[in-house]
Amino acid sequence: MSDTQGPMWEVFLQKKAGQPFVHCGNLHAFDKEMALQNARDLYTRRMEGTAIWVVKSEHIVASSPEDQGAFFEPANDKIFRHPTFYQVPDIIKHM
Numbered sequence: 001m002s003d004t005q006g007p008m009w010e011v012f013l014q015k016k017a018g019q020p021f022v023h024c025g026n027l028h029a030f031d032k033e034m035a036l037q038n039a040r041d042l043y044t045r046r047m048e049g050t051a052i053w054v055v056k057s058e059h060i061v062a063s064s065p066e067d068q069g070a071f072f073e074p075a076n077d078k079i080f081r082h083p084t085f086y087q088v089p090d091i092i093k094h095m
Helices: 032-043 065-072
Strands: 008-014 022-028 051-056
Touching (some): 032 051
Antiparallel strands (some): 008 022, 008 051
């Protein structure tokens, strides 16, 4: 059985300049140009974004739930990484 849709691509959309890209879905396409055009047609029909990223799904690497403890636990021996270690001056607002 042959693949008639092309590989799967993940689509990330930036709503406004300076904001982070957010995953908004996926699609099938045979090459990167087709993936970009399809992403534009599917996910920005109502002027929702200013920029699009497309990435082949096979290139996405993710952590697994089994690694949660070792992968995400804080380094308690490095207290300077915790925000409570620093004193914020009173003149700085909204921090």
